[in-house]
Amino acid sequence: MTKQKRFLLQESEIPTQWYNIQADMVNKPLPPLNPATHEPVKVEDFFPLFAEECARQELDQTHSFIDIPEPVLEKYKSYRATPLVRAYDLEKALDTPAHIYFKNESVNPLGSHKINSALAQCYYLKEQGITNVTTETGAGQWGAALSYAARTFGLEAAVYQVKISLQQKPYRSIMMRTFGATVEGSPSMSTRAGKDFITADPTNPGSLGTAISEAIELAISTPNCKYTLGSVLNHVSLHQTVIGLEAEKQMEQAGEYPDIVIACFGGGSNFGGLAFPFLRHNLLDGKQTTFITAEPSSCPKLTRGKFEYDFGDASGYTPLIPMFTLGHDFRPANIHAGGLRYHGAGAIVSQLLKDQYIKAVDIPQLESFQAGLLFAQTEGIIPAPESSHAIAATIREALRCKESGEQKTILFNLSGHGLIDMTAYDQFLNGDLQNYDISDADIAKTLASVPKI
Amino acid sequence: MTKQKRFLLQESEIPTQWYNIQADMVNKPLPPLNPATHEPVKVEDFFPLFAEECARQELDQTHSFIDIPEPVLEKYKSYRATPLVRAYDLEKALDTPAHIYFKNESVNPLGSHKINSALAQCYYLKEQGITNVTTETGAGQWGAALSYAARTFGLEAAVYQVKISLQQKPYRSIMMRTFGATVEGSPSMSTRAGKDFITADPTNPGSLGTAISEAIELAISTPNCKYTLGSVLNHVSLHQTVIGLEAEKQMEQAGEYPDIVIACFGGGSNFGGLAFPFLRHNLLDGKQTTFITAEPSSCPKLTRGKFEYDFGDASGYTPLIPMFTLGHDFRPANIHAGGLRYHGAGAIVSQLLKDQYIKAVDIPQLESFQAGLLFAQTEGIIPAPESSHAIAATIREALRCKESGEQKTILFNLSGHGLIDMTAYDQFLNGDLQNYDISDADIAKTLASVPKI
Numbered sequence: 001m002t003k004q005k006r007f008l009l010q011e012s013e014i015p016t017q018w019y020n021i022q023a024d025m026v027n028k029p030l031p032p033l034n035p036a037t038h039e040p041v042k043v044e045d046f047f048p049l050f051a052e053e054c055a056r057q058e059l060d061q062t063h064s065f066i067d068i069p070e071p072v073l074e075k076y077k078s079y080r081a082t083p084l085v086r087a088y089d090l091e092k093a094l095d096t097p098a099h100i101y102f103k104n105e106s107v108n109p110l111g112s113h114k115i116n117s118a119l120a121q122c123y124y125l126k127e128q129g130i131t132n133v134t135t136e137t138g139a140g141q142w143g144a145a146l147s148y149a150a151r152t153f154g155l156e157a158a159v160y161q162v163k164i165s166l167q168q169k170p171y172r173s174i175m176m177r178t179f180g181a182t183v184e185g186s187p188s189m190s191t192r193a194g195k196d197f198i199t200a201d202p203t204n205p206g207s208l209g210t211a212i213s214e215a216i217e218l219a220i221s222t223p224n225c226k227y228t229l230g231s232v233l234n235h236v237s238l239h240q241t242v243i244g245l246e247a248e249k250q251m252e253q254a255g256e257y258p259d260i261v262i263a264c265f266g267g268g269s270n271f272g273g274l275a276f277p278f279l280r281h282n283l284l285d286g287k288q289t290t291f292i293t294a295e296p297s298s299c300p301k302l303t304r305g306k307f308e309y310d311f312g313d314a315s316g317y318t319p320l321i322p323m324f325t326l327g328h329d330f331r332p333a334n335i336h337a338g339g340l341r342y343h344g345a346g347a348i349v350s351q352l353l354k355d356q357y358i359k360a361v362d363i364p365q366l367e368s369f370q371a372g373l374l375f376a377q378t379e380g381i382i383p384a385p386e387s388s389h390a391i392a393a394t395i396r397e398a399l400r401c402k403e404s405g406e407q408k409t410i411l412f413n414l415s416g417h418g419l420i421d422m423t424a425y426d427q428f429l430n431g432d433l434q435n436y437d438i439s440d441a442d443i444a445k446t447l448a449s450v451p452k453i
Numbered sequence: 454m455t456k457q458k459r460f461l462l463q464e465s466e467i468p469t470q471w472y473n474i475q476a477d478m479v480n481k482p483l484p485p486l487n488p489a490t491h492e493p494v495k496v497e498d499f500f501p502l503f504a505e506e507c508a509r510q511e512l513d514q515t516h517s518f519i520d521i522p523e524p525v526l527e528k529y530k531s532y533r534a535t536p537l538v539r540a541y542d543l544e545k546a547l548d549t550p551a552h553i554y555f556k557n558e559s560v561n562p563l564g565s566h567k568i569n570s571a572l573a574q575c576y577y578l579k580e581q582g583i584t585n586v587t588t589e590t591g592a593g594q595w596g597a598a599l600s601y602a603a604r605t606f607g608l609e610a611a612v613y614q615v616k617i618s619l620q621q622k623p624y625r626s627i628m629m630r631t632f633g634a635t636v637e638g639s640p641s642m643s644t645r646a647g648k649d650f651i652t653a654d655p656t657n658p659g660s661l662g663t664a665i666s667e668a669i670e671l672a673i674s675t676p677n678c679k680y681t682l683g684s685v686l687n688h689v690s691l692h693q694t695v696i697g698l699e700a701e702k703q704m705e706q707a708g709e710y711p712d713i714v715i716a717c718f719g720g721g722s723n724f725g726g727l728a729f730p731f732l733r734h735n736l737l738d739g740k741q742t743t744f745i746t747a748e749p750s751s752c753p754k755l756t757r758g759k760f761e762y763d764f765g766d767a768s769g770y771t772p773l774i775p776m777f778t779l780g781h782d783f784r785p786a787n788i789h790a791g792g793l794r795y796h797g798a799g800a801i802v803s804q805l806l807k808d809q810y811i812k813a814v815d816i817p818q819l820e821s822f823q824a825g826l827l828f829a830q831t832e833g834i835i836p837a838p839e840s841s842h843a844i845a846a847t848i849r850e851a852l853r854c855k856e857s858g859e860q861k862t863i864l865f866n867l868s869g870h871g872l873i874d875m876t877a878y879d880q881f882l883n884g885d886l887q888n889y890d891i892s893d894a895d896i897a898k899t900l901a902s903v904p905k906i
Contacts, residue, residue, distance in 0.1 A: 005530045008461050077458045078538065078832065085531065089605075107560040109833030111872065148833050152542075171624075171875035178829055178878050376631055379531065380562030380601050419564065419872045422624035425631050 005088060007250040009081035015245040016073060017065040018238045020057070021276040021348060024283045027355055028061050029234070029347035030322035033309060038453055041319045048220060049227050050235075051124035057235035066238065068120070069127075075119045075152065079108050080242065084250035089378040091398070098401035099256060100394060102414045103247050103274060106381060110148055110175065112141040112416030113270045114230055117239035118149035121228040126153040132225035134158045134218045136186065136211030138266070139165050139338030139386065140172025141416050142230030147181035157181040160188065160214045164205035165338035171420045186211035193217050193315040207332055208266070208342040209314030216317045231267025231339075232312060232321075232346045240273025247411065248277050258289055258411040260397055264389035265293035265302060265360070266339045268346035270415040276348075278411075279357060291358045293349070294393035296340050296368070298333040298436035301326045302353055302360035304443055308450045310344055320451065323350045329449030333436035335365050336424035337385040343446075363392045364435040369428040371395050372418065384416035385424055458541060460703040462534035468698040469526060470518040471691045473510070474729040474801060477736045480808055481514050482687070482800035483775035486762060491906055494772045501673060502680050503688075504577035510688035519691065521573075522580075528572045528605065529695065532561050537703035542831040544851070551854035552709060553847060555867045556700050556727060559834060563601055563628065565594040565869030566723050567683055570692035571602035574681040579606040585678035587611045587671045589639065589664030591719070592618050592791030592839065593625025594869050595683030600634035610634040613641065613667045617658035618791035624873045639664035646670050646768040660785055661720070661795040662767030669770045684720025684792075685765060685774075685799045693726025700864065701730050711742055711864040713850055717842040718746035718755060718813070719792045721799035723868040729801075731864075732810060744811045746802070747846035749793050749821070751786040751889035754779045755806055755813035757896055761903045763797055773904065776803045782902030786889035788818050789877035790838040796899075816845045817888040822881040824848050825871065837869035838877055 022028060031040035046055035057066060068076070087100040105113035125133055133155045137143030143159040150157035159176055163185035166173055173183040184190060186206045187197035193213040197204050204210070212229070219227035229236060251257055261278050263271035271293050281287035293302055301324045310325040312318035325344040332341035345353070352358045363371075372388030374395070375381065383391060390412045401408050418425065427433050475481060484493035499508035510519060521529070540553040558566035578586055586608045590596030596612040603610035612629055616638035619626055626636040637643060639659045640650035646666040650657050657663070665682070672680035682689055704710055714731050716724035724746050734740035746755055754777045763778040765771035778797040785794035798806070805811045816824075825841030827848070828834065836844060843865045854861050871878065880886050 004464050006464060006532075008463065010461065011457050011459060078542070079459075089531070115833070148830075151830055152833075171872065174875040174879045174882075175835065175872075177882055178826065178835060178875075180830075373631065377601075377604055377633075380568070380605075382628065382631060419624065419628075420875075422627040422631075422873075426627045429627070429630055 003088065005086050007084040007253045009246055009249060011077050013249060014076060014081050015242050017067055019241040019245060019277045019280060020060055020063055020066055020238055021279060022061045022234060023064040024280055025351065027351055029351045032319040032321050035316065035320050035451065049216065051121060051128055051226060053124040054121060054235045057238055058233055069123055072120050072123050076242065081246040082107060084247055084254070086254065087379055090375060093374060093378045094395060094398045094402065096398040096402040097405060097407040098398040099407065099409045100398060101251070101254065101411045103243055104414050105243060106414050106417035110144040111419065112145065112384065113240060113243060113273060114142045114145035115149065116242055116273070117230065117236045117269065118145040119152065120239040122149040122153040122155055125226050126155060130155065130224055130226050132156045132222060133228055134215040134225060135228045135230065136208060136215045137161045137230065138208050138341055140169055140176070140420065141339055141384070143183065144172055144175040146228060146230070147176040147179040150181065151179040158218060159183045160186040160211040162186055162206040162208060162211050162338060162341070164334050168336060168338070168423065169420050186214050188214060191217040205334055207314065209328055212313035213315035213317050216313065231269040232344070234346065234348055236269045237272030237276065237346060237348060240269045241276050243273040243413065244275060244277030247274060251411065256409045259408040260290045260292060260410045262292045262294060262390050262393050262410065262412040264340060264386045264415060265295040265345070266342050266386065268349040270413050272346070272349060274413040282357065292393055293358060293360045294389040295360065295362050296335055296337055296389060297362040297364045298335055298438055299341055300362045300438065301343060301345055303362045306447055307350060307354050309453050310450045312344065322347050324353060325450060326443055327446035327449040330446040335436065336421060337368065337389060339386040340389065361393050363389045365433060366435050368392050369433060381414065382418045382425070383414060384418045385421055387415045456541065458539050460537040460706045462699060462702060464530050466702060467529060467533050468695050470520050472694040472698060472730045472733060473513055473516055473519055473691055474732065475514045475687060476517040477733055478804065479736070480804055482804045485772040485774050485800070488769065488773050488904065502669065504574060504581055504679060506577040507574060507688045510691055511686055522576055525573050525576050533695065534699045535560060537700055537707070539707065540832055543828060546827060546831045547848060547851050547855065549851040549855040550858060550860040551851040552860065552862045553851060554704065554707065554864045556696055556864070557867050558696060559867050559870035563597040564872065565598065565837065566693060566696060566726060567595045567598035568602065569695055569726070570683065570689045570722065571598040572605065573692040575602040575606040575608055578679050579608060583608065583677055583679050585609045585675060586681055587668040587678060588681045588683065589661060589668045590614045590683065591661050591794055593622055593629070593873065594792055594837070596636065597625055597628040599681060599683070600629040600632040603634065604632040611671060612636045613639040613664040615639055615659040615661060615664050615791060615794070617787050621789060621791070621876065622873050639667050641667060644670040658787055660767065662781055665766035666768035666770050669766065684722040685797065687799065687801055689722045690725030690729065690799060690801060693722045694729050696726040696866065697728060697730030700727060704864065709862045712861040713743045713745060713863045715745045715747060715843050715846050715863065715865040717793060717839045717868060718748040718798070719795050719839065721802040723866050725799070725802060727866040735810060745846055746811060746813045747842040748813065748815050749788055749790055749842060750815040750817045751788050751891055752794055753815045753891065754796060754798055756815045759900055759903070760803060760807050762906050763903045765797065775800050777806060778903060779896055780899035780902040783899040788889065789874060790821065790842060792839040793842065814846050816842045818886060819888050821845050822886060834867065835871045835878070836867060837871040838874055840868045
């Protein structure tokens with residue numbers, strides 16, 4: 001008997017709304033605070049920075065479902081729904097009784113889930129009459145997606161890419177330029193924040209935190225220009241829930257429901273995107289699915305950070321966000337999973353972790369590449385180093401099932417492909433990659449940068 | 454009203470047979486000849502080189518449909534059917550009344566159509582008890598697919614990659630090594646043929662012709678090792694017809710039938726794969742679809758070559774094949790579309806062109822990149838430089854429709870993505886790419902290498 005491998009949705013089955021988990025949470029996320037007054041930030045306070053509609057979504061704790069605007073849905077239809085795939089060959093290689101499914105966001109335009117929010121943010125900006133957009137990017141997945149989305153809706157884009165990632169993955173910046181975007185390595189000399197970082201340490205390889213500072217500074221100092229973020233914030237995760245909403249229908253096609261849902265974790269948008277629609281059923285319908293975030297051992301905010309109000313960027317330009325954080329001064333090691341090199345977690349996920357709806361694990365770099373290699377060799381898709389963290393966590397669970405004999409259903413998000421990261425695979429194959437240990441003392445030191453409230 | 458953009462097939466609708474156009478051709482392809490005796494090659498004569506089943510398929514002129522073996526079909530199901538997409542945004546940018554559809558083979562494992570035949574060839578070899586496989590590759594699309602397919606069916610793979618392509622696209626050789634394959638640049642010093650090329654000209658950048666010679670030499674001098682080819686031969690095009698057979702069902706879903714079918718042309722397998730199932734209806738049902746091959750102006754075998762018996766490789770190791778050729782001594786310019794740098798065309802396409810079932814056009818390198826850029830900016834997929842030739846030919850036809858006001862339906866094959874070719878886009882964006890003119894005298898000179906029969 002043939003076992004079905006891929007579960008597809010027709011265009012008419014693509015979700016027409018995003019899921020806003022804030023409305024259903026028992027303990028709502030704490031409000032972001034104005035760093036000067038320590039007063040809760042109001043919707044209008046975000047207007048100088050973000051699209052007004054995104055600002056409203058950011059603080060919306062009442063509407064469970066929010067309509068996807070028609071022009072965004074139209075663009076979704078040119079690549080969504082993405083396939084849900086049963087990873088039979090990976091199961092076989094692991095000799096596990098577990099059923100492993102993955103949502104394949106790697107076949108999206110630009111190769112990752114990022115496009116789902118990039119299109120929404122650029123659309124809202126365009127609608128509002130904005131002409132220019134800035135952003136930060138780590139590995140470049142977000143920057144590439146944003147560049148294409150900006151082009152689609154007729155905006156000029158300027159991208160700050162983390163310097164070390166720009167060097168490790170030169171192809172991604174070419175992708176951004178293919179869509180007409182300007183790209184600069186961060187820290188750069190083009191902003192006040194960048195100059196400060198470079199003056200303090202000319203070898204600073206950059207991080208998402210430094211790049212966010214620079215992009216925000218450019219946005220607030222440029223007329224008719226707004227800033228967009230690729231993760232962390234509530235509205236970004238909201239846009240990504242199209243992934244989980246599709247997966248829900250597709251798991252139903254497969255006749256299964258996930259016991260475990262896994263995604264890699266940088267700021268939280270690909271995790272939230274897949275997990276929240278399933279978590280909804282834990283919150284409302286008594287389901288008991290386990291949700292696992294997979295973060296790098298070298299950037300362990302959820303496993304070893306502290307739940308505090310902290311800045312979202314390295315320079316302290318953002319509001320204070322209630323987050324699990326390593327301190328905004330934290331400088332992550334130069335791992336290849338550039339999209340996971342971020343000191344904090346979004347407010348929603350932080351609250352859910354605190355309330356024990358979510359479990360966090362950390363993955364050493366070498367384990368992530370080992371997992372990515374096995375996935376490539378069995379399923380034929382070379383995963384992004386970020387996504388390989390989810391694969392590694394999946395393999396751990398599948399091997400646990402092998403030991404216990406349990407036939408659990410595991411669903412993970414293949415957030416992107418790794419074709420732009422082949423030099424990282426090259427180094428791994430040559431034995432030139434390493435793990436990065438981080439001591440409690442190191443973490444205590446950067447946690448000291450968390451502002452006192 | 455929403456216009457449907459993507460046409461998908463469920464797993465149960467994936468074709469279970471390939472289409473063998475040889476059976477339906479009015480004038481059958483002439484037989485390949487033994488270069489020493491000039492006698493037609495018999496099936497058994499191919500056994501030292503290819504899988505026996507592939508040898509049978511190569512010369513099969515009677516069976517219109519050939520079953521896809523169950524294990525190959527199982528692997529197809531992990532990524533097929535590929536989407537058929539209506540390129541509304543490209544149509545809009547061109548302001549054309551034409552309806553443009555593309556078959557998206559770029560979302561396949563390893564990023565191109567090549568995997569469709571790689572899986573079949575490796576399966577047949579494994580079934581036959583073979584342990585080692587060799588091949589040639591240009592841009593590396595075929596080599597990457599073959600490496601994964603070899604791994605899938607438990608074969609050791611050795612790949613000769615055209616030296617200039619290996620240098621232009623270093624990521625692809627890492628992809629091959631990710632699956633455990635050995636990769637060498639051709640011409641290399643590891644074969645007699647390679648040494649001869651290097652001795653004659655140490656700067657020889659290689660071509661598909663040189664790499665084929667080396668791979669064949671390795672295959673026939675290694676025990677339990679066979680050779681596989683990524684294009685040109687009849688059985689390779691046969692395996693690719695799964696593309697066109699799917700597209701046929703998907704065009705039906707869309708409620709249209711193509712007036713024009715277009716694919717880029719190197720050896721012919723992506724063209725044949727898409728075109729033959731539609732050409733069947735020209736042959737049998739009186740349809741009048743126009744079929745267009747898009748080859749590089751710098752390697753114009755179909756537009757300016759001669760229909761002759763010639764060798765398939767640069768050293769004269771293969772049988773003599775009836776082909777449109779520029780002469781096996783032809784050394785193509787260093788264009789980035791490495792997969793199209795081949796001196797000849799497969800026997801089936803050559804016969805069909807001779808009998809005027811097919812139209813050939815040639816595309817200058819700069820026009821191909823201009824087309825690729827427009828496609829990326831409108832549809833969000835960065836195409837392979839090879840596929841950009843098909844896009845350029847599509848744009849020409851669509852603009853012709855704009856002029857005439859005709860609402861033709863155009864279908865082209867997006868044979869692969871260009872994410873590994875970002876340096877080529879970089880050079881194009883920087884104005885560093887050029888066209889390569891080739892004079893009639895140059896062509897006459899290399900045509901002199903066609904053997905006299």
